[in-house]
Amino acid sequence: MGEKEDKAYSFGRYFEEFVIGDRYSHWPGKTITEAENHLFSLLTMNHHPIHLDANYASTTQFGKILVVGTLVFSLSVGLTVRDISAKAIANLEYLNIKHLAPVFIGDTLYAFSEVIDKKQSSGKPDRGVVHIKTFTQNQNNDIILSFERKILVPKKSAK
DSSP: OOSSOOGGGOOSOOGGGOOTTOEEEEEEEEEOOHHHHHHHHHHTTOOOHHHHOHHHHTTSTTSSOBOOHHHHHHHHHHHHTTTTTTTOSEEEEEEEEEEOSOOBTTOEEEEEEEEEEEEEOSSOTTEEEEEEEEEEEOTTOOEEEEEEEEEEEEOGGGO
């Protein structure tokens, strides 16, 4: 690829490349498997039977196993990395995380994000803070999660 960065292979954005109001559709999506849900539940010590026990889950209002909300959140953040935070110095803050609809095994998650604010770092001129709002939807285009985050991003001019 040489010294020039090929946009087809770009990974993340510098501070100057974020524009308030810009919207990014993140691709590809991610289909959640039963194994992933079970493993995540066990690794994080969330042993609630609604996430692990199909028989128990069949007696609930949902009638089947629910995917753990923190897995949905983690995958949603992951879906955005290529477009949003791959060049980030740090994820500074997560705000207003809202689980808006249930997620089930076999659902496919997709995400899109909007730049809602950005500001120059007050202490270091080679970076800035970008405020992003992300929405996650399932294969039926139902919004199932939303959240905001602030990331510390280097300036391209400081590269």
